Each structure stands twice: as structure tokens, then as C-alpha cells.
Amino acid sequence: xxxxxxxxxxxxxxxxxxxxxxxxxxxxxxxxxxxxxxxxxxxxxxxxxxxxxxxxxxxxxxxxxxxxxxxxxxxxxxxxxxxxxxxxxxxxxxxxxxxxxxxxxxxxxxxxxxxxxxxxxxxxxxxxxxxxxxxx
Amino acid sequence: xxxxxxxxxxxxxxxxxxxxxxxxxxxxxxxxxxxxxxxxxxxxxxxxxxxxxxxxxxxxxxxxxxxxxxxxxxxxxxxxxxxxxxxxxxxxxxxxxxxxxxxxxxxxxxxxxxxxxxxxxxxxxxxxxxxxxxxxxxxxxxxxxxxxxxxxxxxxxxxxxxxxxxxxxxxxxxxxxxxxxxxxxxxxxxxxxxxxxxxxxxxxxxxxxxxxxxxxxxxxxxxxxxxxxx
Numbered sequence: 001x002x003x004x005x006x007x008x009x010x011x012x013x014x015x016x017x018x019x020x021x022x023x024x025x026x027x028x029x030x031x032x033x034x035x036x037x038x039x040x041x042x043x044x045x046x047x048x049x050x051x052x053x054x055x056x057x058x059x060x061x062x063x064x065x066x067x068x069x070x071x072x073x074x075x076x077x078x079x080x081x082x083x084x085x086x087x088x089x090x091x092x093x094x095x096x097x098x099x100x101x102x103x104x105x106x107x108x109x110x111x112x113x114x115x116x117x118x119x120x121x122x123x124x125x126x127x128x129x130x131x132x133x134x135x136x
Numbered sequence: 137x138x139x140x141x142x143x144x145x146x147x148x149x150x151x152x153x154x155x156x157x158x159x160x161x162x163x164x165x166x167x168x169x170x171x172x173x174x175x176x177x178x179x180x181x182x183x184x185x186x187x188x189x190x191x192x193x194x195x196x197x198x199x200x201x202x203x204x205x206x207x208x209x210x211x212x213x214x215x216x217x218x219x220x221x222x223x224x225x226x227x228x229x230x231x232x233x234x235x236x237x238x239x240x241x242x243x244x245x246x247x248x249x250x251x252x253x254x255x256x257x258x259x260x261x262x263x264x265x266x267x268x269x270x271x272x273x274x275x276x277x278x279x280x281x282x283x284x285x286x287x288x289x290x291x292x293x294x295x296x297x298x299x300x301x302x303x304x305x306x307x308x309x310x311x312x313x314x315x316x317x318x319x320x321x322x323x324x325x326x327x328x329x330x331x332x333x334x335x336x337x338x339x340x341x342x343x344x345x346x347x348x349x350x351x352x353x354x355x356x357x358x359x360x361x362x363x364x365x366x
Contacts, residue, residue, distance in 0.1 A: 056183055056190075092182060094145040095187040104228035134190045 005128040006060035008034050008119065009010070013043045015073040016109040017065035031055070031116040032123040034060075043104075044077025053089040060133045062127035063103045064117060071108070073077055078106055081106030097131050137166040137265075138232045139272045140173060140258035145184055149233050151255045156196045158185060159224035160257065161217070161239065164204040164229035172274055173230030173258050175202055181230065192195060196362035199224065206235030212242045218284065223248055230257040280350025286338055288329030293346070301343035 012018045018039050024031060036059075040046055043066035054062045064080035064085050082104045089099035103122055107114040137226045142148075152158050160182045168174030182200045189196040201220050204211040206229060209261050221227060236256045241250040262274035266286040277294045283301065284291055297307075297315045303323030307314030311324040330336050351358070 047176060049176060049183060051181060052183035052187065056186055063365055091145070092187070095184050095190050097187060132189070 004127060004131060005032070006034050006123055007036065007058065008032075008122055008126065009054045009059045009062045010035055010037050010119065011040050011043060011046045011062070011064045012037050013066045013077070014039055014041050015069070016067035017043075017107055017115065019109040020065075020107045020111050020115035022112075023110055024115045029112050029116045032051070032120040033062075033121055035119055042072065042074045042077035043081035044072070044074060044079075046081055046084065048084050048088045048091065048123075051085065052091065052124065054094065054134065055097065056134065058132055060129070060132045060135075061101045061103070063105060065115070066104070066106050068106050068108050081105055085129060095123065096134045097133070100105050100125055101132070137169055137263070138234070138260060139262050139264045139274075140167045140232050140257055140260045142172055142177060142181070142230070143256065145181075145188075148181065148228065148257055149185070149188060150253075152185070152228065155225035156195065157223060157225045158228065159198075159199045159201060159220050159226070160185070160228045161206065162200075162202045163206045163219075163229070163235050164202055165207075165212075167232055167235075167258060169229065170266070170341065171270075173232075176203065178230055181228070202314045203231075203239075206231035207238045209238075209242055213241060213246070218246060219244075221252060222250065227252060227254045227255045229254050232258065232260040234260075243317045278351070279346075279348070281347060283343075286343075287326045288327060288333060288335070290312070290322055290326045292326060295320070295325075299346075301346055 012021060021037060043064050047063050051062050064081050064084035066072065066081050069078060073076045085102055089102045092097040092102060105118045107118060154181065160178050162175055162178035163173050167179050178200050182198045185198045198356070199220055201217050203214070203217060207211060227239070231239065233256065236254055240254040243254065243330070263276045263278060264272045264274045267273050274294055276291060279293045281291065292301060292303055296303055297313055298305060300323065304321055308321040308324055311321055313319040313321045329337070330338055
């Protein structure tokens with residue numbers, strides 16, 4: 001049987017996470033092929049319905065990756081994003097789905113290694129959960 | 137504005153779980169501003185319902201709609217909205233209690249051949265002000281006989297736990313109310329304000345008993361403005 005390869009949606013901030021993803025690619029770092037990146041100008045603009053909609057549409061996991069705290073280009077966007085992810089987690093749990101399908105993380109702009117690590121951790125966690133039950 | 141809070145998901149789910157076509161209607165006025173029943177909250181609730189039903193292998197259609205004000209015929213009288221209401225088995229109104237009742241009345245008047253069932257998605261909590269991001273506090277109970285001109289713009293009917301008109305009572309301590317140390321004593325605030333205005337003398341006359349007849353005690357109140365009716 002083919003091993004479960006989770007579909008992960010990553011909302012990446014333009015200034016840090018996307019730059020880190022680029023660095024990871026340029027330096028040849030390996031991270032799971034399951035990733036679908038959505039670029040956002042700032043993670044603060046990712047709203048709770050976007051996160052729930054991604055799960056509804058069949059994503060096995062959704063990760064929002066912003067700048068390190070204190071380094072947001074828009075000052076507080078990553079703090080807002082973290083709160084929204086926390087809210088979406090509890091909303092998701094109310095529906096009977098696992099809240100660990102959602103995650104907030106932050107990486108520094110140049111750190112491709114950190115980006116690959118975030119994606120790998122998320123992939124492993126979602127693998128342990130199994131596929132999104134809505135897809136079966 | 138009217139402030140509301142969304143009901144717990146389990147409570148909403150129990151209201152609609154026996155139906156297969158659900159319409160969630162948000163309200164674009166007060167409850168949008170207090171982030172309880174606007175467009176985003178409609179999307180969230182609809183998503184949650186779809187997730188919960190699909191996880192339990194239930195084939196339930198959940199539609200979303202908005203009305204700028206559910207307490208006004210003019211904004212409910214939208215052909216696209218009415219088509220969605222006709223197609224639904226049950227409607228969740230994310231307006232305040234006024235909106236839920238008005239939507240029930242309006243949809244049943246406009247769609248006489250099908251009884252329309254409307255249930256509330258929010259608990260209407262109070263009429264209040266936005267004090268800071270994410271903080272609202274009650275400021276008016278709608279007593280129907282405003283006394284703010286005598287009390288420096290601070291309402292003792294709403295903000296004093298006993299609604300005293302001749303306060304403060306013995307439960308006022310260091311500017312706080314005895315029922316909760318987080319709550320300001322309204323009469324402490326009133327005296328401070330009148331002192332700053334140089335109008336402390338306003339408190340000398342004893343206020344007579346409040347006439348509660350203009351308040352809710354006489355049943356639902358009604359305003360008719362003949363000057364603007366044709």
C-alpha cells in the first residue's frame with residue numbers, strides 16, 4: 001500500500017517565510033513534496049475562514065508561517081496570525097476534527113533550514129493523524 | 137450598538153442537525169461591528185457545520201448569505217436572499233434577537249406557502265460601547281426615561297448594580313462596586329465627573345422614585361412617528 005503523503009497548505013509571509021522557502025530551495029535542502037505554498041503579504045491577513053476552508057477543501061494540515069516575533073514587517077501581523085490560528089484550532093476541535101491539523105510557526109528570513117524543519121515537523125505530525133477524514 | 141456573542145457550536149448544531157438544507161444569514165450592522173454575526177462569522181459557522189456534517193458522513197447543504205440589517209424589511213427584501221430562504225429547511229440568523237424575530241416575521245409574510253423556521257446563532261448580550269479592541273461594555277438598558285443630564289453623562293440605571301438614583305450605596309469601596317472589584321462604582325464616577333464640572337450641587341435634590349412605565353415593565357414598547365408616515 002502506498003505510504004500516506006499528506007497534503008500540507010502553508011500560508012507563507014512574503015518577507016520571512018517565503019524568503020526562507022527560497023533559501024531552502026536554493027541551498028538544496030530537502031523537505032517533503034507534500035507542500036503547497038500560498039504567499040501572503042503578511043500572515044496577519046490570513047483569516048480564520050481561510051484556515052477552515054483549507055481543511056474543508058481536503059488539506060490534511062495547514063500551517064501559517066510568519067516572521068519571528070518582534071520582527072514582523074508590519075509590526076504585529078504574526079501576533080495576530082498566531083491568535084487566529086489558536087481560535088481556528090478550537091473551532092476545528094468543536095467540529096470533531098483534530099486541532100493539530102492547524103499550526104502556527106515562525107522562521108527568520110534567511111533560514112532555509114528552519115523552514116524545512118517546520119515543514120518536516122508538520123508533515124510528521126499530520127502523518128500520525130492520518131488523512132483528513134473529509135477526503136475518505 | 138447591540139452586542140452579541142455567538143452561541144456555542146454544540147448548541148447551534150443541536151438546533152439544525154435534523155435538517156439537510158441550512159442557510160446561515162449574517163447581519164451587516166451592530167453584530168458585524170462587534171464581530172459576532174458578520175460576514176466572517178457566517179463563513180466560520182458555515183464551515184464548521186459543513187466540517188461536522190461531512191465528518192459524520194451526512195450529506196447536508198450549508199449556504200451562506202448576508203443582509204445589511206435584519207431588523208428592517210428593506211434589507212431582507214432581496215430576491216436572491218429570498219430564493220435561498222425558500223430553498224432552505226432551516227435558517228440560522230446571526231443577528232441580534234431583534235433581527236431573528238424580524239427575519240422570522242418577514243420571511244413568513246413574504247413566503248406564505250412555506251413556513252420558514254428561523255433559529256438564533258447568537259445570544260444578544262447588551263447595548264454597549266466598544267472600549268478597546270475586543271472589549272465591549274454595557275452602557276444603556278433602554279429604560280425609556282434618560283437621566284444622563286443629571287448624572288454627568290454616566291448612567292446609574294445601567295452602571296450601578298442597584299440602579300440607584302441617589303447613590304452611592306455602602307457597597308462602594310475605593311471607586312469599585314461590591315459585587316465585583318473589576319466594576320467601577322457608577323456613583324463614584326458620577327461624583328468625580330460632576331465635581332470636575334463644578335456641578336456637584338446637582339446631587340442635592342433627592343431624586344424621586346423612578347417611573348419604570350416607559351421601561352420594559354409595560355410590555356413591548358412602540359414608537360410611531362406620524363410625521364414621517366404617508
